[in-house]
Amino acid sequence: MKAAVYKSPGQPLELSEIPTPTPGEGEVLIKVAATGVCHSDLHVLDGEMIPPPEGFILxxxxxxxxxxxxxxCENPHGLSPGDPVVVSWIIPCGKCYWCVRGQENYCPYAAARMPGLVGINGGHAEYMTVPETAIYPIPKGLDVHNAAVIxxxxxxxxxxxxxxxVGPGTSLVVVGAGGVGLAAVELAVALGAYPIVAVDVREAALKxxxxxxASHVINAAERNAIGAIREALPQGTDVVYETKPNPDLKIALEVVRRGGTIVVTGLGASTIEIPAMHLVMNGIRIVGSLGYKPRTDIPELLALAAVGKIKPExxxxxxxxxENINEAYxxxxxxxxxxALIIWNP
Incomplete structure (x- = not known):
């Protein structure tokens, strides 16, 4: 099969012909439709995370x-060959301290086997094998390629x-309108949040x-973002979602309301400085959030897409x-x- 193979930090991926994998016990062989081009991959390619071995597939x-x-295999979804699926990069064990407490995205067993990141070859290839617990059926009517971004x-x-x-009536500021930030805006609309302010330095992203x-957009390269947000939300915002790959919270700490929440998902190597008095006096809650809870979140997202509440395309x-994968990165x-998507099998 054709695969984009990791070489070493700072080096481009190498498109190679390698053997097609065979599914082992409890595994399923997937013919890959598409893989997303994500900033987490750049953290690996640029050596900001522990590098995988040479020959690994992101x-x-x-x-x-x-x-x-x-x-x-037990095939709990009753799938047949040819059925379309989404592959989760978080594969919880379901039995550990964190899983039984409903925090499966922090399962230490999942942390050691994340397809395309750690331990298990990913989807930048024509085929891949994963534990069957990693796959979720795509509802009829959804495009299999577009579903990858879910x-x-x-x-x-x-x-x-x-x-x-975040729920009905929550005011929200999304800092960074990349793939995750745009998904957050669309999902926030589906959840009933309002107003929703998007901040970026790229006009195309804001459009x-x-x-x-988004009810408001602010170009931080052209305006003082903090002042503009305060104009729209004089009391501050209920929630700030910091989506940048290397978060700094400079905007978030100034615009979150007293008693509000900042949530962060970027995996970059940046260091965040937080004034202790500001944090305590204003009762600010800062939450780190890793990935998702696949056994509940992925089916819910697929259901939202099936009824048109979100449209991944x-x-x-x-x-x-x-052959253009390095251009994509x-x-x-x-x-x-x-x-962006890499289309492995049209």
Missing amino acids: GHEVSGWVVEFGPR SCAYGTAYRALKEAG KAQEVG KIISHRYKP NNLRQGKHHR
Whole structure:
């Protein structure tokens, strides 16, 4: 099969022909439809996270079709070969301290086997094998390629909004209108939040944020973002969602209301400085949120997409062939995407 193989930090991926994997016990072979081009991959490619071994396959935002089940699979979804699925990059054990307390996204067993990030080869290939507990059926009527972004961009945003308590009437500021930020705006609309303010330095990203439901957009390269947010929300905002890959909270700490919440999902190597008096005197809650809870969040997101409450195709701006995968990551570095896909099997 064709695969984009990791070499070493700072080096481009190498498109190679390697053996197609065979599903082992409890695993399923997936024919990959599409993989998302995500900033978390850049953290790996640029050496900001523990590098995987040479020959590893990245790509953690994946959709595809079931090919075959390995031995001793239980197939709880009743899937057949050819059925479309989303692949979760979080695969909880379901039995540990965190899983039984409803915090499966912090399962230590999941942390050691994240397809496309740690331990399990990902979806930047024509085929991949994953534990069968990683796959979720895509409802009829949803495009299998577009559904890939549910497994990271939408999943990450959905869990972050839930952790911050976003619901009807919640005021929300989303800092960064990339793939996750745009998904957060669209999901916040579905959850009934209002007003929803999107902040970015790219006019195209802000235009897209308006298209998916932002009530206000602020170009931080042209205006003082803090002042503009305070004009729209004089008391401050209930929630700030900091989506930037390298979060700093400079805007968030100034615009969150007293007793409000800041939620952060960026995995970059930045250090966040927080004035203790400001934090305590204003009762600010700061929440880190990793990924999502796949066994509840992914089915809920697929259901929202099935009834048109979210439309993943809206945030997908680019589609690349496998031979252009390094161009895709270079364009991501330059901020040219909303969300991009690599199409492995049309």
